[in-house]
Amino acid sequence: MSTQSSRLVLVSNRVPVGETTPGGLAVALKDALSTRQVLWFGWSGGLTDKTGAGLTCIRRGNVEYAVTDLTTDEFEGYYAGYANKALWPSFHYRLDLAEYQPDEFATYMAVNARFARELYERISPSDQIWIHDYHLIPLAAELRKFGVTNPIGFFSHIPFPSPEIFRAIPQHAALASGLMACDLVGFQSDRDRSNFERYAAEQAAMSALPANAPQMAGRRTSAKAFPIGIDAAAFAAEAETSAGCAPPALVGAGKCLILGVDRMDYSKGLVERVTAIETLLDSRPDLCERVSYIQVTPPSRGEVDAYAQLRIELETCVGHVNGRFSTLDWAPVRYLAQGLPRNELAGLYRDAAVGLVTPLRDGMNLVAKEFVAAQDPRNPGVLVLSEFAGVAEQLPEALIINPHDPAQQARAIEHALAMPLPERQERHAAMMDTLNRYDASWWCGAFLQELAVATSKSSAVQAGAAHPHDEPLTAPQVAAGALAVAGRRVSGG
Numbered sequence: 001m002s003t004q005s006s007r008l009v010l011v012s013n014r015v016p017v018g019e020t021t022p023g024g025l026a027v028a029l030k031d032a033l034s035t036r037q038v039l040w041f042g043w044s045g046g047l048t049d050k051t052g053a054g055l056t057c058i059r060r061g062n063v064e065y066a067v068t069d070l071t072t073d074e075f076e077g078y079y080a081g082y083a084n085k086a087l088w089p090s091f092h093y094r095l096d097l098a099e100y101q102p103d104e105f106a107t108y109m110a111v112n113a114r115f116a117r118e119l120y121e122r123i124s125p126s127d128q129i130w131i132h133d134y135h136l137i138p139l140a141a142e143l144r145k146f147g148v149t150n151p152i153g154f155f156s157h158i159p160f161p162s163p164e165i166f167r168a169i170p171q172h173a174a175l176a177s178g179l180m181a182c183d184l185v186g187f188q189s190d191r192d193r194s195n196f197e198r199y200a201a202e203q204a205a206m207s208a209l210p211a212n213a214p215q216m217a218g219r220r221t222s223a224k225a226f227p228i229g230i231d232a233a234a235f236a237a238e239a240e241t242s243a244g245c246a247p248p249a250l251v252g253a254g255k256c257l258i259l260g261v262d263r264m265d266y267s268k269g270l271v272e273r274v275t276a277i278e279t280l281l282d283s284r285p286d287l288c289e290r291v292s293y294i295q296v297t298p299p300s301r302g303e304v305d306a307y308a309q310l311r312i313e314l315e316t317c318v319g320h321v322n323g324r325f326s327t328l329d330w331a332p333v334r335y336l337a338q339g340l341p342r343n344e345l346a347g348l349y350r351d352a353a354v355g356l357v358t359p360l361r362d363g364m365n366l367v368a369k370e371f372v373a374a375q376d377p378r379n380p381g382v383l384v385l386s387e388f389a390g391v392a393e394q395l396p397e398a399l400i401i402n403p404h405d406p407a408q409q410a411r412a413i414e415h416a417l418a419m420p421l422p423e424r425q426e427r428h429a430a431m432m433d434t435l436n437r438y439d440a441s442w443w444c445g446a447f448l449q450e451l452a453v454a455t456s457k458s459s460a461v462q463a464g465a466a467h468p469h470d471e472p473l474t475a476p477q478v479a480a481g482a483l484a485v486a487g488r489r490v491s492g493g
């Protein structure tokens, strides 16, 4: 049954049509998916040789999924190319890995333009549109070109880099225009929001608009942090029923399990983590045969060179550490280059004494939240968390570390292994409180509510745009948080 009169149009690169176990985004959107009419549009995950292959539409109750295949050229230029060789590394502060190929950027823009065209034919004026992630940054601007005046929100699931890094992307102005075409841009953390606002302010200062330049007949773009949440209660229940997944030999009396679960990605700090385990065993040889570290790492984006390289580097590093410390019946690192079913993962989290979530840079990192939710509150494990994950803003009760410092990471693991029960319980309770307060329902509801507010502010700006007193913003106004890029305003929250 619909509780809102307007339909929600979701757009994301991947669309979870036909998935039996909902992933992070589908869980986070659960409330909207169960209470509103929804159209969910995006890539089918499939490839085709034909151009203009059209959409496949599947209705499941109140949700209609509309998905399109990509041609091989589109896949290579838009997804494997610009999104994952230019934007992903840049937004994760890896300019050394970024490749800015003009033809890939052109394909990225063309796919966004095609998605806009296909979506335009299916939306009605009362729809609320919510675009997700870096694959689709230009989509709102492309929709506006068709005269779409609907409320449009964008949520960035990955970090937004500092202005110095963002400006290094040769096409940064085109990307910024895409964001500025939205009524609301949501970020995972305050750090990301502030980076975006600093970029907008610096661009406004640099663009030196003449004093009487007209405002672009635009809307006001609001920026705000909405840390994505999980369904903590449901995950805790799943972990409780799945406990006991870890091999008994690794968790028996006097034994401790250390766990890492990450997609194979250079942003996750995997080599640094294995090096920290080596540092730990060097400094505490008594822990040999008593601790085991399981690293679950499903490969991803294997078509991108940097990912193939990482796999070789990680496997070399795991082999080196295992070679140094293994005995005939024990190895320090148990490395799985594959994923596990969700319930098994939940059980493993619960069995672990220490969870390592140590990315070099991460938008949020839901593994950290799932690890905490999975713990037995009477005897919880300890989370070791990178200061560079968005989730660190929300969970200061974790042991916060700099992943570039293996000695510090090793000391944090030692600290976690020795932490007294009352301290573990206290830290865990505080983190659970945050997870329950800012859960998936909160995230979805807060974003959509703010989109409605932002749209009304934006419409007011639009209505006033023709007003003779609608002057460009002054420097003090910019400093106060009402910013302008190419004539559009950004207001923080």
Ligand code: F6P
Binding pocket: 014, 133, 157, 158, 300, 301
């Ligand atoms: O976090 C960003 C993200 O694109 C997610 O949306 C997605 O689930 C994940 O990375 C995996 O990436 P890919 O879709 O490239 O396999």
